[in-house]
Amino acid sequence: MRNLPIHIAISPDLYTKNPDSSDLGRRIVCTSIEMIDELGFEAFTFKKLGSRIGSNESSVYRYFESKHMLLLYLINWYWSWTEYQLAFAVHNIESPREKLEKAIRIFTQKIDVDNSFSHINEAILGRIIIAESSKAYHTKDVDKENEKGFYKTYKRLVKRVSEMILEINPSFEFPHMLTTTVIEGAHHQRYFSEHLPALTDFEEGKNNIVRFYTDLVFKAIENR
Amino acid sequence: MRNLPIHIAISPDLYTKNPDSSDLGRRIVCTSIEMIDELGFEAFTFKKLGSRIGSNESSVYRYFESKHMLLLYLINWYWSWTEYQLAFAVHNIESPREKLEKAIRIFTQKIDVDNSFSHINEAILGRIIIAESSKAYHTKDVDKENEKGFYKTYKRLVKRVSEMILEINPSFEFPHMLTTTVIEGAHHQRYFSEHLPALTDFEEGKNNIVRFYTDLVFKAIENR
DNA sequence: TGCTTTTTGATAGTATTACTATTATATTTG
């Protein structure tokens, strides 16, 4: 997938004006990624963002209704991008086990920059997803927002991986649980490894997160 | 453990004045649990809490420095309570496998009220832990707060379960990862089952969450 | 080129939040 100019389409429900349609919009997105990473989501404001990009608050509001909608946009962008990574990784691979192994690696390995999408730094965005994405759905509005389709990118990805699992073992009862356990779990382990190391068994360069979850999945779907 | 007046001690670093030392303090804690559950953590304020308990904002601030510290207090209370549940459940049990199985059940089953602690409703508190607890450590201050010991109750619990795992298989490489994967994972599944069912395989009354994670753990620690 | 439409920028304003500070009034304790 490297260096191919693939375009990631985001549902118009997630923005007021498409940030990909103007230079200002793209600067809003890429600078917001930097700033959320630097300041954390709570300390990040549209006012600060506006002044950093040499514009102002009201211009940002013309693209995104709220901070929260911007976060949802970023999350959906990230999962769409991951979906492409996944599609590319399993392309032309026959073996269902090999396909699943590649998928697990994508979710559990360190997130790397992908040159295909110039203005977005996926490594930084990955850190935001790890640290902030749960705040997007742990809200009193989840149900309403779920109906509006704000989480559909993630759900589609989970469905895709679940199908890979069923390809290997069609009688496995819990493919969705296993998939979300791996995706969310890997994020936790990455976060813990940096901030709460007592909660993990991370060791630099030993690929423990990938190894742990790969082993976990293949043992789980085995018919004893 | 039912109906025994066990006392849960919380580190004084987590409060300004011990809420367990006065009637007002206990009302602050138990009413805050109700209100966070009703309103969600972001919409919950000390002002609203003060007026609900027939007191006011400034009185609440005398017990807790901030909303965030109150959340940390609740989280530590919850994990201490879970630690008691765990100790009680494995007491007098010889078999390491049976002990671990009981532990997994405690983390994955539906949270139930425990009559031992009159003023706190553990079932509601459990919902708060599931929906809000990740907000406590996904902050720019994690490292500082970790040094101050604000997460030590949770870390101690994870350590305890990790030791149970190692009792069964001393050569298992990732006991902490496995433990946090189960605890955090089970919380996610409970949340998803209510709000994002496409992400899980929950079915009422079929005990899928307990079954899934029990199976996952025992297969994972097996030496193939 | 001029003219219109659209996009952006600047300023102002609002309600609410997350506090702090002060002081008066209860309540407890010695």
Add this chain to the structure above:
DNA sequence: CAAATATAATAGTAATACTATCAAAAAGCA
């Protein structure tokens, strides 16, 4: 009963998460 302590009431502050308005700049196009 006095002194100490706990609580309640009020006021105030800086910041946040927006909304509204309007002028200036840029883009589209005849």
